[in-house]
Amino acid sequence: MAIKKILLYPDPLLQTKSTRINRFDEDLATLSKDLLDTMYNADGVGLAAPQIGVNKRIFVMDCSKEEKEKDYRIVINPEIEHASEELGSYNEGCLSIPGITEEISRPKVIKVLYQDINGVLQRNTYDNLWSICFQHELDHLNGKLFIDHLRPMKKILVKNKIKKSSKKEKKA
Numbered sequence: 001m002a003i004k005k006i007l008l009y010p011d012p013l014l015q016t017k018s019t020r021i022n023r024f025d026e027d028l029a030t031l032s033k034d035l036l037d038t039m040y041n042a043d044g045v046g047l048a049a050p051q052i053g054v055n056k057r058i059f060v061m062d063c064s065k066e067e068k069e070k071d072y073r074i075v076i077n078p079e080i081e082h083a084s085e086e087l088g089s090y091n092e093g094c095l096s097i098p099g100i101t102e103e104i105s106r107p108k109v110i111k112v113l114y115q116d117i118n119g120v121l122q123r124n125t126y127d128n129l130w131s132i133c134f135q136h137e138l139d140h141l142n143g144k145l146f147i148d149h150l151r152p153m154k155k156i157l158v159k160n161k162i163k164k165s166s167k168k169e170k171k172a
């Protein structure tokens with residue numbers, strides 16, 4: 001078990017496009033375990049590899065929060081095959097931008113394609129929180145953060161808020 005340090009915005013690794021994974025080996029298994037340990041420890045519903053400083057196309061998610069059993073997915077080389085025209089909006093946050101949440105609207109239902117930890121191709125349809133989470137984490141692999149979905153003026157306001165709160169954290 002290894003809990004990794006979660007990088008914070010504006011770390012440049014969070015804004016870097018991650019590379020495709022071709023080897024499904026022991027190192028990848030370790031990376032996926034580290035991601036799960038770090039996500040559960042931070043009480044998050046999703047965590048992408050760039051957030052722990054690894055620019056590879058893998059993320060983990062578990063949106064079964066209210067249920068007793070853990071129900072996680074390890075998602076590798078994800079793609080969205082189809083996104084619904086219908087949008088849903090949700091007050092999103094990110095472990096790399098602590099203390100900030102913003103209403104973000106995204107396609108409500110998505111059909112996805114990815115590889116599991118053994119390299120086996122998986123097809124799935126996600127709705128609700130699973131859909132939001134999948135899209136949010138996939139954005140991380142493309143160097144994109146949820147605040148990048150905001151309108152330009154709103155984004156400037158939020159960025160200033162982040163700057164102020166990180167100054168405060170440094171003092172404390």
Ligand code: NI
Pocket residue numbers: 093094095096136140
């Ligand atoms: Ni995030």
